[in-house]
Amino acid sequence: MSLLSIGTVAFDALETPYGKTDKIIGGSCTYIALSAAFFVPQVNVVAVVGDDFPEEYMDMLKSKNINLDGLQIKEGEKSFFWSGKYHNNMNDRDTLITELNVLADFQPAIPTSYQGCEYLMLGNLTPQVQIDAINGLAKRPKLVVMDTMNFWMNVAMDDLKKVLKQVDVLCINDEEARQLSEHYSLRVAAKRIMDMGPKTLIIKKGEHGALLFQENKMFYCPALPLEEVFDPTGAGDTFVGGFIGYLAKTDDISFDNMRKAVVHGSAMASFCVEKFGTERLLEITEEELAGRVNEFRELARF
């Protein structure tokens, strides 16, 4: 089933207790697409980069079944750049640099060949750009999944609430759920957020796993306890990319299948953190993923 991913393709420079990188490929859409492309034959991307974005990164993405027809390359401009440093606990991080560059006036343009897409993933972006992206599609997709972050709740809550009315699944972390709902209990928060539009809500809790809510149904997927988290960058995007990729592959959006999709997303994320940036995502084999999903099954059974 056709899958369209809109978000950022960018440069990251990362520092963790294990080491640091120069500018490497990053961005929400990069992680989402790499993760989703593990499940479907092609992921269509809409994003923007500057002319400083290396050909080799684009070739790498294409080699992973990622279609870049919708990747705008702005001549004379620079790509979005984020730099961050993780604390020893790997849960907290400081942003060192944010250079919006091409992202500052990004207008998503949907290529004609992308029209009719059935699964739409809106990565973290300005809510107005997310609205524009939905409006750029002639036919509403079967499923619209959206990620966002606390930053937009602080500076663009009205726009954010407009997008929420148009999406099927919202994926945010626990602190964001509490901020958006103004309630501490995640169960109450989930009810309030589902009243804002999304029929389904995923609350990511990092090392504590992820919660899936729909109507009165709940699923709690634990995170696999890992000996070592090398670099958490992109884990949330990898998670949601695996989630929508699995749904698109199986083309079944029932709650029971969403449970499985959350597990597959969690398994993908558990690989992502094992190396710097996207490195580990490029190596995963079918056998490794099946093995990891089995570890989740063993972890949760009783």
Next chain:
Amino acid sequence: MSLLSIGTVAFDALETPYGKTDKIIGGSCTYIALSAAFFVPQVNVVAVVGDDFPEEYMDMLKSKNINLDGLQIKEGEKSFFWSGKYHNNMNDRDTLITELNVLADFQPAIPTSYQGCEYLMLGNLTPQVQIDAINGLAKRPKLVVMDTMNFWMNVAMDDLKKVLKQVDVLCINDEEARQLSEHYSLRVAAKRIMDMGPKTLIIKKGEHGALLFQENKMFYCPALPLEEVFDPTGAGDTFVGGFIGYLAKTDDISFDNMRKAVVHGSAMASFCVEKFGTERLLEITEEELAGRVNEFRELARF
């Protein structure tokens, strides 16, 4: 199977965002025994109170299949008293008052009728008192489960390490596991702690559930997301009381049965937080517990 619980029977005064109590019955042994007695016909208690401890509380405990032959009542002395105030998030609390009173020189004396017990629960106490309790038993129990807290890691680490060598299951929270092992990753922490003695480790993560480790095996039991946490006092003791109570009832200490025991402990704890103090524990019915365990099953299946 005979179950012996050693710990504190005390007064608590609690304040949560929902209200406050005067001195009510509290203490690790109280919660453990009330929870475990839900599963076995009798829980034998070793603890100490002052002569200020009301007859009605003792009658209440006895009516719940709790044997108080091992409860020392110190004439002219006062019972242990703790007072605390919870923050709005219910995860953090401030201790307002700690009066050790009778606990300051507690020497556990095991009644002859308690000898031969098969399941021993060491509630949070001075490590030296926990050692004395084990040494007070002529025959080593089939299973020794122990709770402790960061306080003893700060002031009595050597004694704590001595007890650890003698117990089968240690039950602590995530921050305590990190402190004891000096490692942030709970998976590495678990290995290091199991090297200190306990073959099995439970790491309690509050609203994020509980992890069970043994050799290379892991089980992650989620916590049931609740609409409202009224009072978290005693939830950890209720959890471990349900854990050992379930094991004693089924008399099966395999890892697979420990998975079920963790779920039953979690279910008991999820009731405990619904009212002040021990109140909710006194009302639980078999049907309610079975229903709650089913909710855990539904929450975790995929």
